[in-house]
Structure formats: structure tokens, C-alpha cells
Amino acid sequence: MKSDYISLHGGNLFRMADIAGVDPAEILDFSSNLNPLGFPDWVRPLINSRISDLIHYPDPNYTKARISLEKHWNIPREEIVFGNGASELIHILPKIKHFDLAVIAQPSYIDYRKSLKLAGLQIQEILLQKGSDFELNHEELIQILQKDPNKQILVLLGHPNNPTGKLLNREKILKIASDHKNSFFVIDESFIDFVPGDISFRNFRSENLAVLWSLTKILALPGLRIGLLLADPKIASGISELLPSWSLNSLSASILEKFGEDQDFLSKTKEKIPEWKNIFKNGLEDLGIFRVYDTHTNFILLEFSDPKGNVQELENLLLKEFKIGVRNCGNFKGLENNYIRIAIKTQEENEILIRSFRSIFKKDPKASKTKKVKPSLMLQGTASNVGKSILATAFCRIFTQDGFKVAPFKSQNMALNSFVTYEGAEIGRAQALQAQACKIRADYRMNPILLKPSSEKDSQVILNGKPVEAMDFRDYMKFKLSAFDEVKKSYDSLSEEFDMVVLEGAGGVSEVNLKDKDIVNMRMAEYAKAKVLLIGNIDHGGVFGSFVGAMETMSEWERKLVSGFLINRFRGIKSLLDPGIKYLEETTRKNVFGIVPFLNDLRLPEEDSLEFKSGSLSDTSPLGDRIDILLIDTPRISNHTDLDPLRIEPDVRVRIARKKEEIGNPDVLILPGSKNVITDINYLKESGISETILNFHKEGKTEIIGICGGYQMLGESIHDPFQIESNLGSAEGLNLIGVKTVLEKEKLLKQTEGTHLASGKKVSGYEIHHGNTKEISAKSIFQDISGESLGHQGISERVWGTYLHGVFDEDEFRRDFLDKIRVRKGMKPLVKIQARYELETNLDRLAEEVRNSVNMNEIYRILGLA
DSSP, X not given: OOOSSSOSSSOOHXXXXXXXXXXXXXXXXXXSOOOXXXXXXXXXXXXXXXXXXXXXXXOTTOHHHHHHHHHHHXXXXXXXXEESHHHHHHHHGGGSSOOSEEXXXXXXXXXXXXXXXXXXXXXXXXXXXXXGTTXXXXXXXXXXXXXXXXXXXXXXEESSOTTTOOOOOHHHHHHHHHHOTTEEEEEEOTTGGGSSSSOOSGGGOBTTEEEEEEOTTTTTXXXXXXXXXXXXXXXXXXXXXXXXXXXXXXXXXXXHHHHTTOHXXXXXXXXXXXXXXXXXXXXXXXXXXXXXXXXXXSEEEEEESSTTOOHHHHHHHHHHHHOEEOEEGGGSTTOOSSEEEEEOOOHHHHHHHHHHHHHHTTXXXXXXXXXXXXXXXXXXXXXXXXXHHHHHHHHHHHHHHTTOOEEEEOSEEEOSOEEEOTTSOEEEHHHHHHHHXXXXXXXXXXXXXXXXEOSXXXXXXXXXXXXXXXXXXXXXXXXXXXXXXXXXHHHHHHHHHSSEEEEEOOSOTXXXXXXXXXXXXXXXXXXXXXXXXXXXXXXXXXXXXXXXXXXXXXXXXXXXXXXXXXXXXXXXXXGGGHHHHHHHHHHHSOEEEEEEEOOOOOOOOOSSHHHHHTTTTOOOSOOTTSEEEEEEOOTXXXXXXXXXXXXXXXXXXXXXXXXXXXXXXXXXXXXXXXSSHHHHHHHHHHHTXXXXXXXXXXXXXXXXXXXXXXXXXXXXXXXXXXXXXXXXXXXXXXXXXXXXXXXXXXXXXXXXXXXXXXXXXXXXXXXEEEEEEEESSOEEEEEETTSOEEEEEOSSTTEEEESOBTTTOSXXXXXXXXXXXXXXXTOOOOOSOOOOOOHHHHHHHHHHHHHTTBOHHHHHHHTTOO
């Protein structure tokens, strides 16, 4: 026979989901009074570590669990009885001894009465009166106990009571128990761990007073069923004889072993519950719909102010219209009409219920204190170099194409390829490209923290587009906590201005050693309320293991933020992935949103040095009739993307050399930018590369070019008096250009346009440098529109340098430069532009490929835009 109520207890998700017509995971359940913080972070790894033990029977005495409880809670092991949840113990209580009568308060937990009736016990009920705010009438209890002093009476009371949330008066109950030795008191403290202060009966056990304790609620583990009865050793022994063997499974026992070690979790719970509860309670009272009863624990009792209020109708309406479950109190004696019980959940979830009540009862919307959440999608990775940046760029363009005003965001980026915005702020090159994909100007808010490694242990910290100082790891860890406030300001500003934000994470999401200081991955996703897609690079191998492993390292709140997976850089037949996808989705309960193919020749700037350092960008194919351009890879290389426009030319081969032996005989040798110029010039000398470069100059066959830091290295000297980049002081350059450089405290950051004086061709790009370079005996080769020099020719016309990042971006100058090299090699100039370095076409191509590879309908659905 179907009950009039959704459940005799709270938490029947399947019944609620059936009524709502949705998946159980979509129900926001206020009917079960579990810890809104979820279970502790140690639970998942602990259970995983014990799965192999399931092939053995548990220790029937649960020795380790008893030892742990004795150690951490000062409960003698012989006074502990374990049960399959508190409910099993409640049903065994009437069998402790021959009782003549049982006393319970009403309303109270419905299993009290059920267990007593099944045992055939006569029941005396004390009705908790609404007029006295449901406080226990101690005099009435005393009168029952004194009516026949010879009777053996079982007294079963909740502390706090469920559903009223009221605490007992400990002193009075202890006095009554002491005065009535024939009675046996059981105090149910299933919710005591949510109550601030030391008000438990656990340390006041006696021959006629036992404490029932459930960890189901505080640990948010109702599926594991962990109950304890703390009683006199004789009583405990007798109850154990009545229980079946192995009331606890091995996993539950392992939780008990660990539980006492985590006092911080209990403290945090007791700190957060009152905070969220007070805000929730005030919001409920403001509605004017309910009388809100003041409870001492993690749930609230509500009574309709209007006696004609229909609780069952409200219960069903909340489910069907809002996917919210509440506890109809109609089967609690004394609360048959007009009462509901609701759990305290997170502030955001509590706000959802308040808004639902306002909608149902047609109350004017009240301005929420919480910020209005804009849609946001975040791309995080199982590791570095899985394609986060490029896929974030793709989604920026896709959403822009679909008519949304979009902005990119990465709170913290560690990269050597930076970009200067129109306003003169320095950000990661990837965010600049993503801004272009959004068809907007890049600004510092899109990458509020940029880290540029300057040594093995230090990085220059760029905050809000401006350099702060060089910091080692420890100093930065301290700095980033306050810097996160700046990150949040930047994000909030973007979110307010744009329709949606596409966020990018950093590194791998599984870096558990860094999680407590995280400001770029899940903490940022949590702040932004972003939907997270986890990206794995199948080209590296082991993608399914990396997905599952990444999920297993996450806390529960992190797992909830993950909407699903994207498999990136796939080559082959997609159907071969089906078994792996099935395993992944069944194991994690998250879906694969798409399989993105390996995209060759995208012609888009790389985010950082990982792809570069891997060697995949070095073209070692036969030269043929192409121009051979060599880039020297120095230890502190930066902005190697300056060569990207050269890579697209059909008559060019771009190689990379790290050692003297790899150099060969190039037509053009380029020294790139550097984050630590003195360190890199010393490397060139120690490796013998500098000697090779000087020999090229003497031979006069190779064009030698320096960009930014490389330009400084080609000069006479570099001085770093303020230790901007290192403590090495000064270094002699290669003396191929008559300039000297001093590193100043202030960093020059600006976008620049100019002219190549010899050809008259336009050049454009940006400058990022501390160096103040003065000509000693050098001829200017580029000038900006104000006539300032942007670079100089060296002691021969085949040596030159410039501060201009992006010097090869302009198609006409690049072709003119390459044709000059062709003529020198005895080949005809091509004259006509062979390849255009314009990123728009490539961005559209990227967007099309990704759009065709992922389930965009599902992505719009999770963003609430479908």
C-alpha cells in the first residue's frame, strides 16, 4: 500500500525523483539531515585503500575501531556496541532486559515507537507541547516513573530531539536517572555533533544510562550505516549477544578507526552550521509564511502560519516544479498537520529553497546578498599540455559565433610567452589569443597573475599586468593568498561586463600537494560557480586512467563541479574507444562530452614552452629549396612564438638547437627573448654556441638576429645593478652590435608600430623589457612612429636586433626579409605574399573542428542556456 507521504523517513531520493520525473542526482534534498559539508576528504582514499580487504570477513570484535574510540574519545572499549546504523540498535533496545513499560516523547523519531511496538511493550507517551516550544516536561516524566517504582521502565529520548531539534536539560535528566534506578535511560545523540559546546551525555554513562551515537549524519555517510551504543560493560555485553555477527562491514569499521583523528572536520562543521543556519532562518522568517522554530541542530522545523496550509501539496509542488525535497512531518505524532522539517544545507542551496518559496507563495523577490551567477565554463586538465588553452580558445570563438558576449579568464598563468595589452599590461599569450577569439581587446583582468620563471627557484610575479617582484616558491605561497582577492575582483568585473566567461585551469587538477593553496583550478571554479570539463590528452596514452585517477584525488565538492570529460588529440577510429568510455562513465558517473581530433597545423601561438621544449616544433625534415632558419633554445627562453609567422611560410624550415652540435649551417640564426639574459649569455659561452655564432659572423653567410633579450646579448654588455633578473651583476655580450644595456627597475610594456628603414615596410608588435639599451656605434634599423629606434644593425648588415616582439607578424615585411635571404642563396625572390599570418581564419577553423567534435547541446544545457 502506497503511503500518503513520500517516505516514512527523509532522504528517499528514488521516490522523490519518481514524482519529479528526473534523475535522483538532480534532486536538491532538504529532507535528510546530513552534514552539508559532505563527508571528510579522507573518506574516499580510505575506502579505496580498503577495497581489497573485502575478500575477508571483518574482525568480529572490531578491535581497531574500539582502540581508536578509546584513544580519541575516552570511551572504554568494553562499553561499545556497534550497530548497522542507530536504527538496528534502537530495535534491539527493548530486548536489553525485561521491561514493563517504555516512555518516549512525541513527536520524536518514528523508529522509537516502531521498535517498541514490535517488541510488544506498553508505551507511555509524553506529548511535547507547541505552547512550551516542544520542551520536555520533566515533571510529567517523573510522575510516570514514580507511579509504580517497581516497574522496569525504558526511557528513550532524543538529544537533540528529531524533529523538534530541542536539547534535553542534562542536569535534570541525570538527576532523574539517578533517582530512578529501576528505569533505564537511552539518550539518542544522533545529531549531537552538530551542536556547539560540550553538552553530550557520553561522559555521564552509568548502570542505567546509555548513549546512542550515530555517525551517519555528521559524516554524511547514510549508505554505510554506522551506529554505536555506549553502555555499562554488562549491558554492552548482553546487547552484543543479541545482535547478529558483523553488524558493521569492513568499510564502516575503517571509517570508525579514522574518525577520531579528524577533529578539525567536526570543528569546521560546528562553525559553518550556525553561520548558514542564522542566514537561512532569517530568510524563512522574512517570508511570513511559516512559524520558524528555533532548533539546536542542523535542521529547522516549520509550521504553516495559515492553518489551512496544505503541506502535502507544497511537498509535491516543490518536487515537480523545483526538484526540491522536504520532510513532510505528517507522520510524526503531534505534527499531523502543517509542519515540515528542512535540513541546513550550504548557503547557496538554502537560498534556492527560499527563492522557491517566494515563487510558490507569490512573494516579491528580495534582493539576494549573493552575487548573480553568470554562466561560466572551465577547462581543466589531467596534466599540463593536454590542450586546455587551445580548447578554451575554441569555446571562446564558438560562444562568440553563437551571439554571446564572451571573455576568457585564467587566474594564474606560468608562461614565458607573454603579451602586452593596448593599455600596457602584461598577460599570458594564451589569454591574448583567447581574447581575439572572443573578438575583444585583451586586458589584465583576463590573467591577473602571470608568473615568469627567471631561475630554477624564482619567478617574476606580474599582478594586474604590472611586475611586483621576483619570488621563490615559499614567498609566492604566502603572497598568493592575498593575491586571490585581486583575482576575484578581476573575475567579478569580467562576469559583470560579459554574458559568460570561459575559464582555463593550470597544470594538472590532481596536484594534491598544492591543493590547499589553489587559486587557479577548483577553488576558482567554486568561486565562479563554473561548470568544469576535464581534458585528457589521448596522444600521451593512458587517458582513461588519467581521468579516473584525477577524479579519485578530488574532494566531494570538487567532484560535483566536474560536469564531464573531453578527450583531446585523438587519431584513429572512434569506435575503438567505446569500451574505455563505457568504463570511464560507469566508474565516475560523468559523461564524455566529446572526442576532439588531433588538429594539425593550427597555426596558432602556443601557450608556453612545453610543446616547444618537447621538440615537436623543430622541423628536421629535408631542407630542399627552403630557407633554413635556426632558433637557439636558451635555458631562460621567452616568447619563442615570435617565430610562429615564419613557420607558416612554404619556403622556410624552422629548426631548434639546444647544443652546439645541432646548429649546422643555417641561413638565419635567431637568438630569442630571455627572462634572464645574463644567465643565457653565460650558457651560450659555456656551451660553445657563442663561438659558433661569432664564426658565422666572420664567414658572413648567416643572418644573425636577436629579439629582445637576444638583441641585448648581441650587444657589448648587459648590466643588472638592481638584480632584476639575477644576482650575477654584469656580463659581456657578443659584441656584434654597438649597444650597451642596463636593466632598470621599471619595466617597459607597450604595443608598438614602426617602420623597417631599409625597405619602408611596416612592422608591429609589442615591447616587454627592463633593458635600457643605448647605442654606442650602431645604426638604427627600425623606428617607431615618433622616431625612436626599435633596434639596431650590427657591425655588418647581416647582424641586427630589435626589442619588437612580433617583428615578423606583418606579411609584407616578412616576405621582403625572406626574399632577401633567397637572393643571397641564389634563388629567385617570390615577391608575392605566400602565406598570411592572420589568426582569424585559423580561429574559425579551430572552432569548427571543436564544434563538430563535442556535444554543444549538452554543454549549453549544463550552462543553463539550452
